[in-house]
Amino acid sequence: MYVVIEGIDTAGKSTQLELLQKKYLYALFTKEPGGTEIGAKLRTMALNxxxxxxxxxxxxxxxxxxxxIEEVILNNEDKMIISDRSMxxxxxxxxxxxLDKMIELNLLATNNILPSHVILLELSPEELKYRLSQKQNDAIELRGIDYLIDIQNRMKETIIKLGINHLFIDASLKIEEIEKQIEDFLNE
Incomplete structure (x- = not known):
């Protein structure tokens, strides 16, 4: 099982990943970008x-x-893999x-390997505005609410176009409710 947690900044990915780590002790946890030694260097180059x-x-x-894909996903096909973000x-x-060109290039990069389960934590513009007001914003968050909502919509469109088994969750729900929905989805 190759599970991915997706969502824009402040959607609650980190919180849900922490809860999953306590529940799935045998799972391999990874992230994109930067989940490999070379990947960490590439991520730093890109973000700098x-x-x-x-x-x-x-x-x-x-x-x-x-x-x-080569180092983490293919080398651990016998394990449950849970990733913070993905293609x-x-x-x-x-x-x-x-969008279609990016899908094509990413399928080339991943050798057509897709997650088996994708969970997208979604925020309304109002909830996103509130959450951003409660923290120090990074360079991406400073691009604004409209930008981040457009990214979230593009994530949804990508998931649907790729036909991946998915769960879209209202990220404004209580943490425990989100946790339960994720658990039910993974146990289907």
Missing amino acids: GEAKSKIAEMFLFLADRAEH ISGIAYASNFD
Whole structure:
């Protein structure tokens, strides 16, 4: 089982991943980008703005993804793998590129390997605005609510286009309610 937790910043991914780590002690937990040694270097390069071109930056993330599939996913097919983000985020955040082209490039990078389960924690614009007001915002969060909601919509569209087994959850629900929905989905 290859499970992915997706969502825009402040949606509650970290909280749910912590709860899953306590419940699934035998599972392998990973993340994208940066879940491998090379991936960590590529992630740092991309996030530090070392690539001056948006296309070069996108290829850094694709290289990270290819390495992650090879090193983490394929080498642990006998285990339950739970990942903080995946190609879905990669496609969504590359919003200045055509969605279908990004899907095509990511399928190439992942050798057509897709998660078996995707959980998307969704926020309404109002809830997102509230959550962002409660914290110090990073560079992506400073791009604004409309930008982040567009990314979230692009995540949903990507999941649907790829036909992946998924669960969309209202991230404004109580933590325990979200946890229960995730558990039910994984035990189906």
